[in-house]
Amino acid sequence: xxxxxxxxxLEIMEFFAQVRKxxxxxxxxxxxxxxxxxxxxxxxxxxxxxxxxxxxxxxxFYPTPRWLAMARMISEVxxxxxWTHTLISDLSAETGETASIVAPAGVMAVFIDVVESQxxxxxxxxxxxxVPIHATASGRxxxxxxxxxxxxxxxxxxxxxxxxxxTPISIExxxxxxxxxxxRGYCQSFGDYSRDLAGAAIPLPIGDRRxxxxxxxxxxxxxxxxxxxxxxxxRTVDRLRPKTTAA
Amino acid sequence: xxxxxxxxxLEIMEFFAQVRKxxxxxxxxxxxxxxxxxxxxxxxxxxxxxxxxxxxxxxxFYPTPRWLAMARMISEVxxxxxWTHTLISDLSAETGETASIVAPAGVMAVFIDVVESQxxxxxxxxxxxxVPIHATASGRxxxxxxxxxxxxxxxxxxxxxxxxxxTPISIExxxxxxxxxxxRGYCQSFGDYSRDLAGAAIPLPIGDRRxxxxxxxxxxxxxxxxxxxxxxxxRTVDRLRPKTTAA
DNA sequence: GCTAAACGTACATATATGTGAATTTATCTG
DNA sequence: CAGATAAATTCACATATATGTACGTTTAGC
Numbered sequence: 195x196x197x198x199x200x201x202x203x204l205e206i207m208e209f210f211a212q213v214r215k216x217x218x219x220x221x222x223x224x225x226x227x228x229x230x231x232x233x234x235x236x237x238x239x240x241x242x243x244x245x246x247x248x249x250x251x252x253x254x255f256y257p258t259p260r261w262l263a264m265a266r267m268i269s270e271v272x273x274x275x276x277w278t279h280t281l282i283s284d285l286s287a288e289t290g291e292t293a294s295i296v297a298p299a300g301v302m303a304v305f306i307d308v309v310e311s312q313x314x315x316x317x318x319x320x321x322x323x324x325v326p327i328h329a330t331a332s333g334r335x336x337x338x339x340x341x342x343x344x345x346x347x348x349x350x351x352x353x354x355x356x357x358x359x360x361t362p363i364s365i366e367x368x369x370x371x372x373x374x375x376x377x378r379g380y381c382q383s384f385g386d387y388s389r390d391l392a393g394a395a396i397p398l399p400i401g402d403r404r405x406x407x408x409x410x411x412x413x414x415x416x417x418x419x420x421x422x423x424x425x426x427x428x429r430t431v432d433r434l435r436p437k438t439t440a441a
Numbered sequence: 442x443x444x445x446x447x448x449x450x451l452e453i454m455e456f457f458a459q460v461r462k463x464x465x466x467x468x469x470x471x472x473x474x475x476x477x478x479x480x481x482x483x484x485x486x487x488x489x490x491x492x493x494x495x496x497x498x499x500x501x502f503y504p505t506p507r508w509l510a511m512a513r514m515i516s517e518v519x520x521x522x523x524w525t526h527t528l529i530s531d532l533s534a535e536t537g538e539t540a541s542i543v544a545p546a547g548v549m550a551v552f553i554d555v556v557e558s559q560x561x562x563x564x565x566x567x568x569x570x571x572v573p574i575h576a577t578a579s580g581r582x583x584x585x586x587x588x589x590x591x592x593x594x595x596x597x598x599x600x601x602x603x604x605x606x607x608t609p610i611s612i613e614x615x616x617x618x619x620x621x622x623x624x625r626g627y628c629q630s631f632g633d634y635s636r637d638l639a640g641a642a643i644p645l646p647i648g649d650r651r652x653x654x655x656x657x658x659x660x661x662x663x664x665x666x667x668x669x670x671x672x673x674x675x676r677t678v679d680r681l682r683p684k685t686t687a688a
Numbered sequence: 689g690c691t692a693a694a695c696g697t698a699c700a701t702a703t704a705t706g707t708g709a710a711t712t713t714a715t716c717t718g
Numbered sequence: 719c720a721g722a723t724a725a726a727t728t729c730a731c732a733t734a735t736a737t738g739t740a741c742g743t744t745t746a747g748c
Contacts, residue, residue: 244569260569322491
């Protein structure tokens with residue numbers, strides 16, 4: 195069950211992140227098609243809690259810097275080491291595609307850092323974007339770091355859907371793909387989840403965190419050179435990852 | 442009316458900002474005294490929207506960097522000029538008290554930047570903290586920048602409460618205090634809103650934004666030297682504010 | 689290696705909550 | 719400066735929603 199008003203808070207924040215200027219109650223209500231009275235209650239709640247204010251009289255609401263302060267506190271804990279961002283920047287620059295760092299979230303994989311391609315036709319992904327862990331290159335690169343028991347536990351919760359012609363629709367299919375990935379030396383996906391989308395990924399354990407790096411883009415561009423892309427990822431990781439400890 | 446589930450989202454985030462480590466469903470439910478099923482729904486919603494993930498298997502949830510990404514987008518718009526933070530840092534250092542930048546939010550004043558005192562006994566304020574605009578030094582420094590009509594419009598919405606012995610409990614009382622403040626050259630408050638708390642504030646218009654700076658601390662420390670503190674604020678603003686344009 | 693306790697998940701139901709309509713307040717227009 | 723128009727706010731009621739209860743799964747203790 196989705197908690198509507200919780201989702202609405204997130205939507206309001208995303209709205210402000212997009213328009214980047216104060217908005218009045220009416221504007222917000224109209225934008226979302228929400229009743230004014232409900233919008234009023236929501237804005238009042240956010241204001242009362244100190245997350246919204248009125249920068250100029252009658253010019254509407256805008257989030258207070260409190261969001262930033264809180265987000266900073268939260269993200270200061272175990273931030274990704276800086277070289278991982280360099281990693282995906284470099285990968286994106288060299289391949290011209292979108293590169294991301296991915297982490298597990300139950301049966302899904304979450305993008306926790308993204309550098310987007312500059313190409314007109316590109317894989318559009320943002321931080322927080324989620325994809326099925328078993329039906330994507332990045333997700334399978336995470337699964338490779340699990341023990342058999344942990345994988346089984348995940349499998350039990352997966353609802354196998356045929357997202358595309360090549361989607362693995364059984365535990366065996368996924369396990370088979372994982373075995374092939376190990377031999378191949380990297381994970382790949384050709385429209386397993388999103389149509390026309392192809393990607394190459396490799397595991398990226400950092401400390402005790404299980405992450406992965408992925409480069410993804412339109413099938414027609416990535417397709418012919420997956421192996422090259424995968425090799426590039428591996429080389430770039432080798433180059434950037436600090437040699438000292440295992441971390 | 443307060444939207445409970447909207448408030449809960451904020452509480453969860455504040456919780457993570459405090460504990461700074463992943464938490465399981467059970468921990469969160471117990472912490473807030475929420476039913477597990479409700480907590481489950483909330484966490485599921487936040488996860489589905491890409492704001493929560495599971496950094497390590499079975500170690501619970503933690504916010505994704507998406508919060509940070511969004512907060513950054515939002516705060517990049519018209520950030521406070523850097524000298525305002527220097528301003529309150531310097532003020533806090535020199536006075537040993539808490540210094541803040543304050544903005545209006547209807548009948549309230551919101552702290553939008555804070556540098557806390559290092560003293561054991563100190564004014565504890567955080568970004569997002571709200572106080573009544575008419576019953577605080579910082580708030581009245583905002584009101585001084587309003588036209589008479591704008592002030593009247595605010596007054597109509599104020600619920601005058603006797604927070605302390607010196608709280609102004611009528612429009613006339615507030616207006617009188619404002620007139621005195623103009624003569625005096627700064628705004629002050631001695632427990633008008635919070636017991637034992639005293640502060641000195643001056644208006645700080647930046648561009649078309651109406652802000653104020655305030656230095657506040659325990660009455661026994663600030664009391665004897667309000668005038669000095671106020672003078673220091675004025676001098677420091679003069680020193681730091683760029684001379685060029687009016688902004 | 690087994691048992692018990694803790695944890696996570698699903699669902700039906702009573703109730704807390706969102707909302708349409710009415711009221712008040714602010715803004716625009718001639 | 720009215721009168722009109724639009725926005726913000728309030729409130730009572732129907733309904734969408736939070737939660738008690740029950741079930742399956744995982745972890746910890748012995």
